[in-house]
Amino acid sequence: MKKLNRVNVGLEEKLPIKIVQFGEGNFLRAFIGYAFQELNKAADFNAGIAVVQPIDRGLVKMLNDQDGLYTLFMKGVKKGEEIQDIELISNIVKAVDPYANFKDYLSIAREESLEFMISNTTEAGIAYVGSDTPDMQPPSSFPAKLTVLLYERFKHFNGDASKGLTIIPCELINHNSETLKDIILKYISDWNLGDDFKTWLLESNSFHSTLVDRIVPGYPKDEIEAYNAQLDYSDNLIVAAEAFLLWVIEGGDDLKAKLPFDKTNLDVKIVDDMQPYRTRKVRILNGAHTAMVPFSILYGNKTVKQSVDDSFTGPFIQKAVFNEIIDTLDMDRDELNSFADEIFDRFRNPFIIHNLSSIALNTVSKFKVRVLPSLLGYVEVNNKIPTNLTFAFAALIRFYKGTFNGEDLPVQDSDDIVANFAKIWESSDYSEIANAVLSNEEYWGEDLTKVKNLSEAVTLALKEIDTNGIEAGFANYSKTY
DSSP states (O other): OEEOSHHHHTOOOOOOEEEEEEOOSHHHHHHHHHHHHHHHHHHOOOOEEEEEOOSSSSSHHHHHHTTTOEEEEEEEEETTEEEEEEEEEOOEEEEEOTTTOHHHHHHGGGOTTOOEEEEOOOTTTSOOOTTOOTTSSSOSSHHHHHHHHHHHHHHHTTTOGGGOOEEEEOOSSTTHHHHHHHHHHHHHHHTTOOHHHHHHHHHHOEEOOEEEEOOOOBSOGGGHHHHHTTOSEEOTTOEEEESOOEEEEEOOHHHHHHSOGGGSSSOEEEESOOHHHHHHHIIIIIHHHHHHHHHHHHHTOOBHHHHHHSTTHHHHHHHIIIIIIGGGOOSOHHHHHHHHHHHHHHHTOTTOOOBGGGGOBTHHHHHHHHTHHHHHHHHHHHSSOOHHHHHHHHHHHHHTTSEETTEEOOOBOOHHHHHHHHHHTTOOOHHHHHHHHHTOHHHHSSOGGGSTTHHHHHHHHHHHHHHHHHHHHHHHHTTTO
16 A cells, blocks of 8 residues: 555645644644645635644654645534545645754744644643743743744744734633733743834734634544555544534634635634633533543543443533533523533544543643633532532542552643652542642642532542442442532
C-alpha cells in the first residue's frame, strides 16, 4: 500500500498560509482542519494552515512525514439514519516544532498572507508563566510563544495596521480571547516591548471568544485495520470524530465577512454573545465527560459508551447531569433536558470508540472549569452537597494516586501536579488527603474546605473507594450524603 504524501495522492499544489494553528492534536485536526477545508471548497477561501506544536512532545514529525495530510472519519446517527463520511484533509501546508527549529517558527510571522490565529492548547494552555522571557527559543507558555510571534510580525511589517491577525482561541475557558489578550499585554509590559507594539496589538488585531463542540476520540487504534481497509494508502494519523459539529464565535459583521461559513453546511454561528451556548455545553457535555473519567476508569470501564450503557455507571452519570448539573442552570428546564438527552445519544454513538484515557488529560484544570461550578452552584441552590458530583470529585483525587487495584492509571497532567498528588498520597489519613487537595487554591481558585460538609464527604468517599470499590463504596457513601 502506498505511503500517504502529496505526490502519491496528487495534491502537490499547496495553499497560501492564512492560518497559524497552535496545536496539532486530534481535536484541532478533526475540527479546525475540517471546518476550513469545507470553507475552502464552498467559498474558495484558499486557506492553508501552518501548525505549531505548542509543547516539546507532539505529532509534528509524523505530520511532516505525511506532508501534512491525514484522513478524517466522521460517523454518527442523523435523524435516525447512520452516516459516515471520509475526508482526506489537505490544508496543513507547514508543521513546525519551535523547540527543534525556532527560526522556522518565527518565519510564520513573516508570511504575507497570514490572517488568522487559532489555538486549542487545553484549559491549562492559556496561562501566564512569569519565568518566560522574550529571548527564550521558545518560551514555555502558549501566550508567550504567541507574543513572540506577533512581535516578530509587528517588526517585520513595520507596524503595518493591515498585518494584524484575527485571533480565535478555542480553549474551553470562559472569555478565552480576553484572557489570552490580557496575558499577552502583561508580557508586553514585562518584556518592555513598547507602546507602539501594544497599540498595534490592540488596534490592528481582533480577539474573538469561542465555543467548540465535537466529540473526537482520535486515532482508532482498536479498529485500525477496519479503517485502513477503506483506504488505498497507509495513514498513521487517521482521526475519528462524530458527525456533529458546532462552533460558536463571538463577532459582528466584519468577522462574518472574513469567515463566510454561511456558504457552507456547517453549524458555525458568529454571534454577539456566546455565553448561553457556552454555559449549557460546558456544564452538561464537558461536565459529564470530566466527571465520569476518573470514576468510570476506577470502576473498570474503558470508553464513554461503556460508561453510559453500564447498569451502574450509566444511572450514576444520568443522575449527575439531570438531578445535579441541570439543577444549577438558569435556563428553560425542558430545553436543558432535551439538550442533555441529545448529549447522551452522542455518548452512545455506536460508531465512536471514545476511550476514557484519551480525555483524562489535565483533569484537575478541566474539573475546575467544567464541574466545580455545578457542584458549588448545587450547594448554593440546595444548601447541601450534590451526592454524585461530590463522589466523582473524590474519585478524581483517588485517580491521581496513579494506581488502583495493582494497575497503573492513565494520569496525564503537568509534572508539578502529578508530583504534588504523589506527595499528598504518601499519607494514609483520608481526611488529611482530602483537606490537602481541597484547600489548594491554585487548583480550584478557592479553599474548598470551607464548603459545608465537602471535606467530610470526600473523606468518606475516599475511604469507601479504597475499602469496598466504586460500586459498593458509592452505595455506602450515598447512605450518608
